[in-house]
Amino acid sequence: MAKLTKEDQYIKSLELKKEHTHTFNEFPLNLPAVKHLKKLSFHPNVTCIIGENGMGKSTLLEGLAVALGFNAEGGSMNFNFSSYDSHSSLNDYLRVARGVYRPEDSFFFRAETYYNLATNIEEMDRDPLGGGRVIDSFGGKSLHEQSHGESFFAAFLHRFRGQGLYILDEPEAALSPLRQISMLGRINELVEQGSQLIIATHSPILMAHPDTKIIQLTEEGLNELALEETDHFSVMKQFFEDKDRLLQHLFK
Numbered sequence: 001m002a003k004l005t006k007e008d009q010y011i012k013s014l015e016l017k018k019e020h021t022h023t024f025n026e027f028p029l030n031l032p033a034v035k036h037l038k039k040l041s042f043h044p045n046v047t048c049i050i051g052e053n054g055m056g057k058s059t060l061l062e063g064l065a066v067a068l069g070f071n072a073e074g075g076s077m078n079f080n081f082s083s084y085d086s087h088s089s090l091n092d093y094l095r096v097a098r099g100v101y102r103p104e105d106s107f108f109f110r111a112e113t114y115y116n117l118a119t120n121i122e123e124m125d126r127d128p129l130g131g132g133r134v135i136d137s138f139g140g141k142s143l144h145e146q147s148h149g150e151s152f153f154a155a156f157l158h159r160f161r162g163q164g165l166y167i168l169d170e171p172e173a174a175l176s177p178l179r180q181i182s183m184l185g186r187i188n189e190l191v192e193q194g195s196q197l198i199i200a201t202h203s204p205i206l207m208a209h210p211d212t213k214i215i216q217l218t219e220e221g222l223n224e225l226a227l228e229e230t231d232h233f234s235v236m237k238q239f240f241e242d243k244d245r246l247l248q249h250l251f252k
Contacts, residue, residue: 001163001194003211009044010165010196012097014064021093028063028088031056036221042198043213045191049200050207050230051217057200058112060217061169063090064198070108070167074117077106103196105164109155111173118143118151148174156186162193172203180205204232 004010016037024035033049033056049057066072071079110117121134122142135142139158143151152174160166172180180203187197187209199206207214207227214230216223227233239246 003191004044004194004196006044008101009042009099010101010103011042011064011068011198012099013039013041014097015039015095017093017095028056028059028090029093031059032219033057033060033217033222034090034093036217038222040215040222042196043211044196045211046187046197046199046209046213048207048212048214049198049217050202050214050232055217055219057217058110058169059088059090061167061198061200062110063088063094064096065108065167066091067094067096068106068165068167070106073113074108074110075120076108079117079120103163103165105161105195107155107160107164107166109166109168109171111152111170114143114152114155149176149179153179153183156183160186160190160195162190162195164190164195166190166195166197168197168199168201170200170202172201172206177205184209202232204230204236207232 006012014037016034021029024030028034032054033051037060049060051057062072069077073079121138122144125133125135133140137159139154141154143154146154152171156171171183175183184205187206190197191209191211201207204227207230212227214225214227216225216230
């Protein structure tokens with residue numbers, strides 16, 4: 001299958017239900033990502049949500065995922081576990097515009113709760129009445145018996161099957177720079193297989209895919225930027241081009 005277009009993308013946009021938002025003084029509506037949200041249109045292939053810590057990237061992705069029917073701690077639509085019920089009520093305030101077509105595969109990946117997901121997989125596979133082994137779709141090896149980065153990549157490589165909707169919250173968290181480059185290649189494979197990805201990330205490497213819309217969240221609102229216009233890119237570029245001067249200034 002070819003890459004998706006605007007005509008056949010799975011998720012088109014996200015907006016607040018204005019009729020339900022009477023105040024922006026309490027969490028999660030007081031987050032910059034939420035209080036400035038009017039309408040966020042997604043790219044048919046890759047959308048990267050970026051911004052400093054505290055802007056609400058993860059909360060926004062969690063709200064989107066839960067509104068679509070995913071478990072708040074991650075997994076496919078079939079996962080239904082909760083290690084600690086701490087997700088926000090943002091999904092109640094969001095309106096998601098879906099496309100005409102439905103994905104053949106789907107997954108919500110959260111770096112923060114991936115350990116809990118791995119534990120839940122082992123619990124399901126110990127159930128004698130549970131049917132086929134869930135871990136087989138992640139490569140067959142226990143996620144707890146791999147390094148953090150290896151277990152992350154097992155999901156990206158084996159569990160993501162293409163023609164899918166994949167919502168990823170900081171997937172680079174356990175990946176080395178080389179693995180991030182490999183992840184960029186995997187993103188391209190999934191795009192070419194008719195997938196749509198929505199990614200919250202700090203990694204300029206992952207933002208570099210050519211079919212990507214980059215949305216930056218700030219205290220002032222949401223802006224669409226080119227990779228070279230992002231702080232992530234410019235800070236890293238400045239650091240490596242003039243490291244000594246930056247360190248001298250930093251260590252004064």
